[in-house]
Amino acid sequence: MTICNQIKEIIINNLPEIISLRKEKMLKEDGSYVSKGDFLCEKLVKDFIASEMSDYFLVSEESPEINNANSKKDKVIILDPIDGTENFVSGLKEWGVAICIYENGVHKESMLALPELNCYLKTGDIFEKFESRICGISSSLTKEDILKLEPGFEYRIIGCAVYNMYNVVTGSFFSFENPKGAKVWDIIPGLNLALENGLSVTVNNTQYHGELLDPNQKYIFKVQNR
Structure with a gap:
């Protein structure tokens, strides 16, 4: 199973708890919100890396103190634990989780997850393509x-x-x-x-x-x- 598929399963299995934390929010220095749901998503991925992928290093929106050093490692997992936090804490379903994996500076796989909409798009997926204006x-x-x-x-x-x-x-x-x-x-x-x-x-x-x-x-x- 790919890294993205494993993280997808983690998100799905913990989605009720993530959603339950949407009202527990705080303001960051830049005036944007962060919620306990953001922190839970990040912790779930951190715990997964520590237990299953210890040779990878995390670059995450909510961990600025480690990002500069970790981005220079050979194996990197880039994470936005909740993108669209303003939507998330407002009760909208249009929020997502973003995952990207690099090895030696080369992209290996990515995932765009919209958990509350049950939409996931990963490297290698085949899907119906629309034409839009x-x-x-x-x-x-x-x-x-x-x-x-x-x-x-x-x-x-x-x-x-x-x-x-x-x-x-x-x-x-x-x-x-x-x-x-x-x-x-x-x-x-x-x-x-x-x-x-x-x-x-x-x-x-x-x-x-x-x-x-x-x-x-x-x-x-x-x-x-x-």
């Missing part, structure tokens, strides 16, 4: 940014990169972009799944080829069906 955009855009969007498209703002990436890879969105920038754990699983499935991917206005990204930076990106 909907463009997903980041919730970080201001009102002024939105008014400058290119006319002629349908736009959606969901506030969850995993949800948006899932939909652009499966063709339910024509494109998804963030012109303001996002961290590696938000985007790198989706970027790699997009590449695997033949989509056009740019990071910082340059063609992306699957390279491991520095966790200390934000990256603007666009993923688009051809």
Whole structure:
């Protein structure tokens, strides 16, 4: 069983407890929420790594103190324990878990999980592809940014990169972009799944080829069906 499949089973088996913690939230320094559900998801993956994958090192949104050193290791698991925490703590089902595995700087597998919607997309999956004219955009855009969007498209703002990436890879969105920038754990699983499935991917206005990204930076990106 692949690492992503094992983590998928862990998420499914613990989903009721994760959901039960959605109201237990606190503000971070940047004004965004983190919940006890985020911390439980991270702990479940940390415990799995410690017991089953001890030669791997974790890079996670909720563990900034270890990310810089761990990202330089040979075997890395990148995790966003709950992407779309604002949605999660508000009772919305559009939140996700993002997993990406690298070995010696080379991408091995990724997963986009939308547990409350029972939607999972992993490396190697075969799925029905849609054709859409909907463009997903980041919730970080201001009102002024939105008014400058290119006319002629349908736009959606969901506030969850995993949800948006899932939909652009499966063709339910024509494109998804963030012109303001996002961290590696938000985007790198989706970027790699997009590449695997033949989509056009740019990071910082340059063609992306699957390279491991520095966790200390934000990256603007666009993923688009051809």
